[in-house]
Amino acid sequence: MAAEAKGDKPILFSYWRSSCSWRVRLALALKGIEYEYRAVHLVKDGGEQLKEEFARLNPMKEVPLLLIDGKSIAQSLAIIEYLEETRPNAGARLLPEDPYLRAKARQLAQIIVSDTQPLQNLRVLNAIGAKLGDEEKTKWAKQWITLGLEGFEKEVSSVAGKYCVGDSVSIADICLVPQLYNARRFGMDVSQFPTISRIEKALSELPAFRAAHPDAQPDCPTTA
Amino acid sequence: MAAEAKGDKPILFSYWRSSCSWRVRLALALKGIEYEYRAVHLVKDGGEQLKEEFARLNPMKEVPLLLIDGKSIAQSLAIIEYLEETRPNAGARLLPEDPYLRAKARQLAQIIVSDTQPLQNLRVLNAIGAKLGDEEKTKWAKQWITLGLEGFEKEVSSVAGKYCVGDSVSIADICLVPQLYNARRFGMDVSQFPTISRIEKALSELPAFRAAHPDAQPDCPTTA
Numbered sequence: 001m002a003a004e005a006k007g008d009k010p011i012l013f014s015y016w017r018s019s020c021s022w023r024v025r026l027a028l029a030l031k032g033i034e035y036e037y038r039a040v041h042l043v044k045d046g047g048e049q050l051k052e053e054f055a056r057l058n059p060m061k062e063v064p065l066l067l068i069d070g071k072s073i074a075q076s077l078a079i080i081e082y083l084e085e086t087r088p089n090a091g092a093r094l095l096p097e098d099p100y101l102r103a104k105a106r107q108l109a110q111i112i113v114s115d116t117q118p119l120q121n122l123r124v125l126n127a128i129g130a131k132l133g134d135e136e137k138t139k140w141a142k143q144w145i146t147l148g149l150e151g152f153e154k155e156v157s158s159v160a161g162k163y164c165v166g167d168s169v170s171i172a173d174i175c176l177v178p179q180l181y182n183a184r185r186f187g188m189d190v191s192q193f194p195t196i197s198r199i200e201k202a203l204s205e206l207p208a209f210r211a212a213h214p215d216a217q218p219d220c221p222t223t224a
Numbered sequence: 225m226a227a228e229a230k231g232d233k234p235i236l237f238s239y240w241r242s243s244c245s246w247r248v249r250l251a252l253a254l255k256g257i258e259y260e261y262r263a264v265h266l267v268k269d270g271g272e273q274l275k276e277e278f279a280r281l282n283p284m285k286e287v288p289l290l291l292i293d294g295k296s297i298a299q300s301l302a303i304i305e306y307l308e309e310t311r312p313n314a315g316a317r318l319l320p321e322d323p324y325l326r327a328k329a330r331q332l333a334q335i336i337v338s339d340t341q342p343l344q345n346l347r348v349l350n351a352i353g354a355k356l357g358d359e360e361k362t363k364w365a366k367q368w369i370t371l372g373l374e375g376f377e378k379e380v381s382s383v384a385g386k387y388c389v390g391d392s393v394s395i396a397d398i399c400l401v402p403q404l405y406n407a408r409r410f411g412m413d414v415s416q417f418p419t420i421s422r423i424e425k426a427l428s429e430l431p432a433f434r435a436a437h438p439d440a441q442p443d444c445p446t447t448a
Contacts, residue, residue, distance in 0.1 A: 059378035060335060071324050074379075075338065077301075078330035086323050099310050100295050106302035110337070111284060114299065118342040127367075132355060143351075154283035155298075 010035040010068035013054070015042045016217035019117055019178030021064040023076040025217075026174045027083050029208035031091035035066075039219035042122055077113055080171055092208075094171050105165045108156055108172035112179045116148030120182060141186045149183065152176065153193040160195055162202050173203055181214070234259040234292035237281070239266045239273075240441035243341055243402030245288040247300040249441075250398045251307050253432035255315035259290075263443035266346055301337055304395055316432075318395050329389045332380055332396035336403045340372030344406060365410045373407065376400065377417040384419055386426050397427055405438070 012028065012035050014021035028035055040063050041048045048054060049061045058065045058074045065074045069086070073079050084094045095102045118124065120141040129137040156172070159165045164172035180190050180200055191197050203209050214220055236252065236259050238245035252259055264287050265272045272278060273285045282289045282298045289298045293310070297303050308318045319326045342348065344365040353361040380396070383389045388396035404414050404424055415421050427433050438444055 060339060060372075060375035062339075069324070073324075073327045073331060075331040075334035077338075078327050078334055081330055082323060082327040085326065099306060100293070100297075102309065103297045103302050103306040106305055107297060107299040110299035110302055113334070113338050114301075114342050115284060115286075118338050119348065124343065127364075131360070136355070140351075151284035 010066055011038055012036070013038045013040050013057070013063050013065040013067075014217070014219075015040055015049075015063050016214045016220040018042065018063050019121075019182055020062070020076045022178040022181075022212055022214065023174050024064040024066060024079050025212035026177070026208060027080045027094055027171075029211045030094065030169060030174075031083055031087055033083065033087065033090060037218055039217075041219065076175075077109060077171070080174065092169055094169070094174065096165055096168065096170060101159065101165050104155075104159045105170040105172045108152060108159075108164055109175040111148055111152045111155065112175040115151070116145055116179055117182070119144035120186070138186055141182075142188055145179070145183045145186065145188060148179070149190070149193055149196060153196050156199070157195050160199060163199055169203070169206070169208075173199065176200070177203055177209060234290055235262055236260070237262045237264050237278070237287050237289040237291075238441070238443075239264055239287050240438045240444040242266065242287050243406055244286070244300045244345075246402040246405075246436055246438065247395075247398050248288040248290060248303050249436035250401070250432060251304040251318055251395075253435045254318065254393060254398075255307055255311055257307070257311065257314060261442055263441075265443065301333060301395070304398065316393055318393070318398065320389055320392065320394060325383065325389050328379075328383045329394040329396045332376060332383075332388055333399040335372055335376045335379065336399040339375070340369055340403055341406070343368035344410070362410055365406075366412055369403070369407045369410065369412060372403070373414070373417055373420060377420050380423070381419050384423060387423055393427070393430070393432075397423065400424070401427055401433060 010033065012021070012024060014025065014037060040054060042063070049063060055061050057072060060074060064076055064079065065072060066079045073082055080094055095105055125137050125141060128140045156164050161167040163169050164176060176196065177200060180196070183190050210216065234257065236245070236248060238249065238261060240263070264278060266287070273287060279285050281296060284298060288300055288303065289296060290303045297306055304318060319329055349361050349365060352364045380388050385391040387393050388400060400420065401424060404420070407414050434440065
């Protein structure tokens with residue numbers, strides 16, 4: 001399977017609603033890198049990511065996974081940093097130039113990637129739901145998303161311009177947008193975070209953000 | 225408080241047993257950067273990190289926080305990348321030179337930082353313990369640490385040398401060692417992971433890894 005990445009285009013293993021896959025779709029779109037989309041259904045048949053064929057490619061049994069330059073990389077931020085380092089001049093820069101602002105972009109990204117998303121991803125919510133039921137599962141998700149977005153809102157205020165860090169899109173924006181989608185899935189009103197809401201609105205107008213949205217993916221179920 | 229960072233030495237807000245603080249202590253030690261240690265007790269009085277004085281410095285109300293170059297940075301990997309970018313020639317390099325190996329080092333780091341540690345940190349375990357009791361709390365921690373270390377073991381095998389990525393210490397090692405300490409706190413036997421165990425043994429002989437260990441920190445409680 002990995003050998004196929006030696007072709008022209010990178011191959012992204014993704015699930016339309018996976019927020020970590022969404023981050024990589026955003027990075028690829030912002031950099032204008034064409035890729036082949038390979039859907040991994042996280043729910044069907046108990047989860048295609050758990051099957052041996054996929055687990056051989058990514059032992060963590062999760063998307064995203066990118067086959068690129070004849071090799072494979074998992075973990076959204078590792079992939080995004082790789083794209084930035086190997087293709088600095090393709091499309092947009094995903095990190096600011098100034099070292100301190102780079103740190104702030106990464107700090108904001110990690111608020112989502114470490115402190116928020118992992119506590120409300122599919123396998124964790126399944127575990128909570130099995131122990132405590134659906135109502136507690138939703139409360140659990142909201143509790144950690146609220147904590148993360150409250151911290152993000154305070155932290156972003158000191159460096160925000162049009163977007164999270166000044167007036168250029170960065171990894172902070174890439175991580176923020178999918179998390180807000182998740183917040184709404186659990187019934188949260190994100191307008192309680194004014195800076196975040198303003199930034200989200202600005203980002204939603206960019207073509208890359210429209211292209212990477214779950215609803216625009218080939219594996220998004222069609223609704224009547 | 226932040227103004228004090230304008231002095232000669234960076235100031236690290238840390239807790240001796242915090243694995244995220246430990247990562248930053250390792251990076252500072254490997255780079256030979258002297259710093260002032262500021263203890264934040266995560267348990268005493270309900271948690272000093274939750275007090276207003278500290279929350280003003282880090283809205284996420286968690287350690288580590290580094291005051292450096294007159295500014296403040298939180299999130300362990302953001303801090304470590306900043307140290308590497310601003311002080312590339314101080315002490316050891318914390319990332320390989322080859323872009324793909326850099327990606328693998330970051331991928332391994334994120335297996336710990338995103339997929340493992342967040343599910344067994346203090347505030348999450350407190351929440352689980354409050355809902356399900358102490359026995360389930362320990363089971364919960366072990367379940368996610370096992371998943372993370374199983375994936376890490378498989379993934380590291382393809383790039384390991386003396387350490388996680390070849391024969392130079394990297395952020396992957398920095399993230400691995402504190403996670404193994406946590407695994408043991410929950411009664412896990414890490415010898416079930418042969419590559420990880422071999423790497424840990426090699427790392428334990430390095431002075432920086434001895435200096436950054438919880439037992440060597442000024443806020444480690446003395447035992448009789």
